[in-house]
Amino acid sequence: MGAFADATEAYQTPRLIKLGPNLYGVTFTLMKMIPARFILSRAVRNGELGPDTVIAETTSGTFGLALAMQGVQLRRQVILVSDPVIDARLYRRLSDLGAQVERVPASSAQIVGGYQAARLARLAEIKTEHESVFCPEQYSNPDNPRSYSQVAELLMETFGQVDCVVGPVGSGGSMCGTVSYLRSVLPECRAVGVDTHASVLFGHADGPRELRGLGMSLMPANLDHSVFDSVHWCQAWVAHRATRQLHQQHALFMGPTSGAAYMVARQEAQANPQALTVVMLPDEGYRYQDTVYDDQWLATQGYVDEQLPEGPVLVDRPEQVVGAWTAYAWARRSYAEVMMLGDNLVGKR
Structure with a gap:
């Protein structure tokens, strides 16, 4: 009987799905x-x-x-x-x-x-x-990122070499934990974070956000900015369209945070064909059947006729919003190093 997992233990191990010649999805039913x-x-x-x-x-x-x-x-x-x-x-x-x-x-x-x-x-x-x-305190408890050592171990056991990890950022646990453990063996492994506009995580001013599951109004203590090589921000309709593509092209029924991460990872893998890229896909799409997976709902939001951008607009400052998908070279720096402008932080504006 000991060989059988209980209901919650079975949710921990992701499926590793090939999404392209050098791109694999780390696909969870419930990553949290x-x-x-x-x-x-x-x-x-x-x-x-x-x-x-x-x-x-x-x-x-x-x-x-x-x-x-x-x-x-x-x-x-x-x-x-x-x-x-x-x-x-x-x-x-x-x-x-x-x-x-x-x-x-x-x-x-x-x-x-x-x-x-x-x-x-x-x-x-x-x-x-x-x-x-x-109180588990997911935003500040160091056991949150620490728990993802098992994901890093699975990736190492499966692939041996992992050149880039792409994933959505919320509490900071999954990306910071997984990449930090990988870098203990693979120091050159790149980390690409995915956020949404009007989120304070990487320098935007807080504001209304349409995209559920991405973005924060407060800075979580578990977010180690120095982990990230680059950061991407996308609008809700971009994430929704990418989520549907992930389903239609790979039969992966995921939520919009996964769709946003997939879009960024696909571009990253295409730009670096010799590198192995993995993308964190946190949860399935059942909560979004009446929204992201409903064409009528998408039409009421004005999203149906939009086409995905071919790639992000590269910006000189994180807080710049130019189009629906932007990217910035964070270069493994702290928040203060990136955001300091004279004696003022962008976050104080």
């Missing part, structure tokens, strides 16, 4: 299960997650789903603080798993830091309302 299992398992071993301890976290996406699934396995109460616009399919699934989902008020969008700041404030209140609470 990796840090969720790792963080909670360590908390149980360390005595931080006792039998009556409540698991509480701020999340608007799949990390919350992974925690809810683990809550079932561990028999722990799970409280998730999320946005008022949380996907309805995800909300129903979380509720069916027994998680308590709290949504911050819509008016929170107007405060500094937006929904993310409001969610963190509510999480702090929850800590005072229960005798024992454990």
Whole structure:
């Protein structure tokens, strides 16, 4: 019986799918299960997650789903603080798993830091309302990037040589963790991050974002900017169109963060035909059946007739927005090194 994985363990191992002569997809059903299992398992071993301890976290996406699934396995109460616009399919699934989902008020969008700041404030209140609470803190817990050593090991065992890793950036865990471990053996391995406009992660001013799953209003402590060789930003319609291409051309049914990463990785692989490129594809597309995979919805958004750009516009400064897809040579520098203009940081504007 020991040879069989439990329901959540089975979600950890990605499928490696060939997408081109020198391009492979690291394809997950639910990538956030990796840090969720790792963080909670360590908390149980360390005595931080006792039998009556409540698991509480701020999340608007799949990390919350992974925690809810683990809550079932561990028999722990799970409280998730999320946005008022949380996907309805995800909300129903979380509720069916027994998680308590709290949504911050819509008016929170107007405060500094937006929904993310409001969610963190509510999480702090929850800590005072229960005798024992454990917060995984995916944005700052070093066990998040640390957990991705298993992905790096799988890539090394499978390919031996990995020249470039492309992936979407949110908490910083998957890209920073995977690439850091790879570079302990392959120091020249390149890292290409994928973000969206109006996200603070790589120097844009915070603003409204159409693309779900990409972009942040607050800077996560786990994001090590010096990992990245280059960064790409794309608009929502670009990610949506690329997501549909990934499905139509490779039968991979993924979400729009995966589509955006695939688009960037395809361009990267074509530009470097002698290098082996892998792209992180975080989760499947079931939450987006009524949006990205619905032609009528796309038409109402004005996306149907748009054609994907052939490549990104290379910009001189990260904060420049020129067209639907831009790229910047970050060159493994810190945020301060890149963004400093005289005595002022772009993020302070």
